[in-house]
Amino acid sequence: MKNIMGLINLHESHDLLREITRYRPVAAIPFAGRYRLIDFVLSNFINSGITNVGILSAGNSRSLMDHIRSGKEWDLARKRDGLFLLPSLQSGTVQGAFPDDLADFFSNLDYIRSSRQPYVLLAGSRAVCNINFQDVFKLHLEKQADITVLYKEYTAAAVKRLAGATMLETDQAGRIIDMEICPVNPRSNKLSLEMYLLDRQLLVDLIDSSMSRGGTNIARDCFMKNLKELKIYGYPFTGYLARVDSVQNYFNQSMELLRPEKWQELFFANGSIYTKVKDEAPAKYQHDSNVRNSLVANGSVIAGKVENSILFRGVRVHKDARVINSIIMQKGEIGPGVVLENVICDKDVKISAGRKLKGELNHPIVIEKGTVI
Template sequence: MKNMMGLINLHESDELLREIASYRPLGAIPFAGRYRLIDFILSNLINSGITNVGILAAGNSRSLMDHIRSGKEWDLARKKDGLFILPSLQTGHVQGAFPNDLADFFNNLDYIKCSRQRYVLLAGSRMVCNINFESVLRFHTERKADITVLYKEYDGSDTSRLKNATLVETDSDGRVIDMEICPVNARSNKLSMEMYLIDRQLLVDLIDASMSRGGTNVARDCFIKNLASLRMYGYLFSGYLACINSVQSYFEHSRELLNPEVWQELFFANGSIHTKVKDEAPAKYQQDAIVQYSLVANGSVIAGKVENSILFRGVKVHKGARIVNSIIMQKGEIGPGAVLENVICDKDVKITAGKKLKGELNHPVVIGKGTVV
């Protein structure tokens, strides 16, 4: 895959993820005990043989930069090609269905122009999956497409997975005839994975033309407005996909990872998922610990009861505490006798002795970073 480069666009709306994205970009949100959302697209790119990767930063990216560092964990610390952080002129959160990302693409156009690969794989970070892009490139060249967009097809009755997302509609030949960004009523059951394969020079031309006509959003102004003149095809992805676009979807997809089949596919189907290495001791289970159907990361110390939950690195669960259907992020501490059910605790949260917190499966309680309850 020496003929393809990757471009990760972190201008993703986080309006419905504010509780866990208030001080970090969406790509830096912790997921699955040890990972961040951006780990999945980075790993997919490198597992596909793509070694030139640019990350279009957005908002407060300090936590993201701390996580990625030189890109060594993804084999992107290279003398030739490698990892490139493309700065943004914008600050704050990315709001609305149409983020103003076109200006940042235009300001970093030299990076795209100077790259030696013919094709660009443009993607975000909120679509969590395990995919090899070699088959996508074959599909793209066989159909002589201008743009190939990846999509996941759902049962028509499963409308919950189609909310707050981009939908595509294809004809019998697989050509994309319509695209909608966050429609109120879903008119298609094909969820765009917001991953686009496009000729590098065509992308440069579309960005330049759209910018000169007052455009602000790449998906809308470069792709959707040119559907009639471009040969855009849809590539059906049949594997597991988690679209993280709200607190509810984050909670739901996190709980799906407790299914061994889902875990196996997501982390090993087309290569391993890599993340930042931390040298910590294995999780320690004390004499009174009871852990059932849960993911527990290294560095944790468990003395209470944990059921159907995900515990990140360095979590402490004291004796008598009970955690059910919950997510406890890094260095959380659950005091003696505390009870948590359907709760998401961000990093460094401390729940003191005897406290009881209960949410609902469709509306979990979210405790912000560093909070003491």
């Protein structure tokens, strides 16, 4: 896989994630106790032998840059190839089903042209999975495809719960014959993972051609509009997938990781998932604590009751507090006697003693970063 470069496109819509993306891009959303969404695609790249990775930034990426730093945790701090942060021409949050990302690709064509690898694997960050791309590359060569797109099949009922999705339709040979971006009533049950493998020079030509014709979105103007002219094939992914496209999906997919078999498949199926190391002490459980079926990250101190919940690094749950079916992000503090149920607390949230907050499983309460209640 030394002949493939990785490109991570951070132009991902924030429309249904506003409460937790006000101060960060989608790629920097905390997930599963210790991780950010971008950790999964970076880990998949390095586990597949891809060591030249460019990240096309978008909007306010300060928190993301602080997280990935030099890329050392993913073995991407290298003298040759390694991690490259590609600047964006835009500011503000990314909105809409067709984000204007093509101009940023065009402004960074020099990086794509000068790379040594003849192939490019383009991916976003909101498709959370553990995959080795070697089989994808084999299929790409066997089919003599121009572009290979990864997808996952869903049931008809599950498709209705997807928001802002790109759906694919394939023929019997696996060739993609139709693509729908953000359909109201999808005609297919094949969800695109928004991961594309193609020849590097072809990507350069598509970007240049689309820009010269007024294109603005790479998926629509480079891939979707060339379905008939190019041989575009699908690769069926059958492993565990968590797609973070709305607050409700973020909550549901997080809670699903409390099932041991789902956790094992996501974090160990095709290699380990790496993240920023903080060298904190292990979680501390005080004498009166009661913790059941929960993920508790290092640096946390638990004196109350935690059930069916996910606690990130440095969280403190005081005595007589109860946290049920909730997500508490980094350095959250839950005061004495507090009761939280079906709640998402962003980073640095403090809940004062005696407060009670209860959401619904299908509509959790979201408390924004740094809020004191």
